Amino acid sequence: MERVMSLAAQSPVVIINKSSCVSCNTVKTLFADIGVSSMVHDLDEDPSGKEIEEALLKLLGSIPPIPAVASSSSSSSCVSCNTVKTLFADIGVSSMVQDLDEDPSGKEMEEALLKLLGSNPPIPAVFIGGALKGSTNEIMSLQLSGALIPLLKEAGALWV
Secondary structure, eight states, rough: OOHHHHTTTTTEEEEEEETTOOHHHHHHHHHHTOOOOEEEEGGGTTTTTTHHHHHHHHHHOOOSSSSSSSSOOOOOTOHHHHHHHHHHHHOOOOOEEEEEEGTTTTTHHHHHHHHOOOOOOSBEEETTTEEESSSHHHHHHOOOOOOOOHHHHHTOOOOO
């Protein structure tokens, strides 16, 4: 825990990540795009990266605990779900969101999505043009590769 706090104190904005993590790279790109100067600490390049990751897990209580910064079928309290919803809102997507925790049959829908996606938790589950595109990692990968906006335009969800 001391190492995490020491890293966090080194700069006004510190991103602790893994270079292979799509969500981590999304956060780094987002901060760079809006002009935020940040210090990035890659756990996969640090000999004590595993210990830092374990400390982050205790501190944040989430799996995976990265990136750490000092839609779709979703859950209103799900960070990944809210990330995708924010991304879509920021780029002007006309979307329908079904929050499973606010729907009486949400548990059944979540179980069906788990079978479709094979991931746990299976949210957010993003469908574009009626086709399942995946969860947060897949949507962020599409965004980073430049393929998301053309896909949304083709589906009629974006007119920009």
